[in-house]
Amino acid sequence: MTELLQMPRGTRDILPVEIRLWQFIEETVVRIFELYNYSEIRTPIFEHTDLFTQSLGHTSDIVEKEMYTFNDRKGRSLTLRPEGTASVVRSYLEHSIHKNEALTKVYYRGPMFRYERPQAGRFRQFHQIGVECLGSRNPILDAEMIGLGVHLFDEIGLTELKVMLNSVGCNICRPVIREQLREFIGDNLKHLCEDCNRRFTNNPLRILDCKKPTCQKYTMGIPMFSICQDCGDHFNAVQEYLDAMNITFVVDNHLVRGLEYYTKTTFEIVSPDLGAQNAICGGGRYDKLVQMMGGPDIPAVGFAFGLERAAMLLQQLGIQGKNPPALTLYVAPQGHLATLQGMELLDDFRRANLRADIDVSGRSLKNQLKAANKLGAEYVLIIGEDEAEQKVGLLKNMANGQQQTLAFSDVLNHFFLGTETVQPIQPNQLVLRGMEEVL
Numbered sequence: 475m476t477e478l479l480q481m482p483r484g485t486r487d488i489l490p491v492e493i494r495l496w497q498f499i500e501e502t503v504v505r506i507f508e509l510y511n512y513s514e515i516r517t518p519i520f521e522h523t524d525l526f527t528q529s530l531g532h533t534s535d536i537v538e539k540e541m542y543t544f545n546d547r548k549g550r551s552l553t554l555r556p557e558g559t560a561s562v563v564r565s566y567l568e569h570s571i572h573k574n575e576a577l578t579k580v581y582y583r584g585p586m587f588r589y590e591r592p593q594a595g596r597f598r599q600f601h602q603i604g605v606e607c608l609g610s611r612n613p614i615l616d617a618e619m620i621g622l623g624v625h626l627f628d629e630i631g632l633t634e635l636k637v638m639l640n641s642v643g644c645n646i647c648r649p650v651i652r653e654q655l656r657e658f659i660g661d662n663l664k665h666l667c668e669d670c671n672r673r674f675t676n677n678p679l680r681i682l683d684c685k686k687p688t689c690q691k692y693t694m695g696i697p698m699f700s701i702c703q704d705c706g707d708h709f710n711a712v713q714e715y716l717d718a719m720n721i722t723f724v725v726d727n728h729l730v731r732g733l734e735y736y737t738k739t740t741f742e743i744v745s746p747d748l749g750a751q752n753a754i755c756g757g758g759r760y761d762k763l764v765q766m767m768g769g770p771d772i773p774a775v776g777f778a779f780g781l782e783r784a785a786m787l788l789q790q791l792g793i794q795g796k797n798p799p800a801l802t803l804y805v806a807p808q809g810h811l812a813t814l815q816g817m818e819l820l821d822d823f824r825r826a827n828l829r830a831d832i833d834v835s836g837r838s839l840k841n842q843l844k845a846a847n848k849l850g851a852e853y854v855l856i857i858g859e860d861e862a863e864q865k866v867g868l869l870k871n872m873a874n875g876q877q878q879t880l881a882f883s884d885v886l887n888h889f890f891l892g893t894e895t896v897q898p899i900q901p902n903q904l905v906l907r908g909m910e911e912v913l
């Protein structure tokens with residue numbers, strides 16, 4: 475016998491029982507993003523590997539050890555996208571969108587791939603939703619972006635969230651910040667982990683991002699970054715706009731993003747329910763990325779969040795998403811002619827936007843009714859062999875057990891006009907053969 479195959483490690487099936495929650499989140503996301511004048515963009519799932527090494531930096535964890543990279547049949551190096559921003563910027567430049575639009579507001583959604591150690595809420599194929607606003611340095615957009623996140627999570631039912639805010643400076647003040655951080659760590663470097671020791675030389679800011687308790691102990695109490703005047707003004711303006719929008723936030727000078735392309739504002743929206751890895755969404759300004767990727771000097775700001783985490787958090791809070799639409803009608807036919815007529819009726823129902831289905835098992839009426847019950851059908855239309863000849867069926871209300879015989883031509887109307895306007899045929903005019911024991 476062939477052995478049953480299982481899904482690859484770090485992937486998962488999202489079964490119909492869970493998908494309603496995902497659809498609820500996705501539908502809310504689309505609705506809210508559109509309110510803020512964002513449009514969707516869809517980019518390929520794989521890209522040239524260079525795109526990610528260029529944008530994320532050779533020394534980033536993603537490029538160093540997490541990418542799914544492969545050669546295609548012509549030997550080209552391709553990579554399953556590990557995040558969404560690089561592809562959006564590539565597309566923005568490739569289609570010269572920057573030449574036609576002063577400000578571009580787009581959102582994306584879909585699977586991303588990273589070879590990481592799978593754990594609760596973290597998968598190798600995961601799903602991200604993100605927004606990018608390209609074309610302006612205005613701090614209004616940083617604040618609006620944060621407001622959009624807060625609004626979105628509010629709408630899906632996550633209200634106990636906190637906004638954390640920081641500024642990681644720009645090309646001018648970053649060297650000063652790095653030096654400030656190196657001085658602060660000083661002799662304690664020997665107590666930090668191996669990764670942090672490497673970061674100390676390359677990118678010391680990322681030491682603040684280390685999740686190891688020892689490293690966190692030695693970075694506690696770090697003073698505010700010495701950002702330049704321009705970055706300081708920008709940071710103050712963002713806070714002023716957030717205040718105006720009544721968004722409460724906490725300035726957290728440990729908040730640096732994992733990727734090097736961030737400048738000025740960084741932010742996270744965190745949930746106390748998610749434990750140590752408590753960020754539900756993270757983002758910030760990346761004024762240098764477009765240029766780094768070979769484009770003109772165009773600033774941008776954005777954020778992204780993972781659907782797995784959002785779904786996990788909603789489940790913890792007992793939020794199940796919307797209910798599936800009710801199954802209005804289940805047709806229980808007896809015999810070939812009844813089945814043919816049932817198919818025609820089904821088509822009418824579905825075109826009238828009513829969820830409907832038919833029993834295809836050919837089993838006894840009793841078992842067909844059992845199946846209808848299990849599916850949660852509101853009504854069952856029983857069509858016996860004789861009734862099929864006369865083009866009538868017995869409509870049974872599954873909630874109260876009431877039933878009435880209706881001509882086929884009246885069945886659909888019954889659902890739109892109500893029972894009063896349809897003249898039901900008296901049940902005693904017809905005896906449905908073989909049904910006495912179950913009706």
Ligand SMILES: [Zn+2]
Binds near residue numbers: 643646702704705706
């Ligand atoms: Zn600066």
Ligand SMILES: [Zn+2]
Binds near residue numbers: 669686
């Ligand atoms: Zn560390």
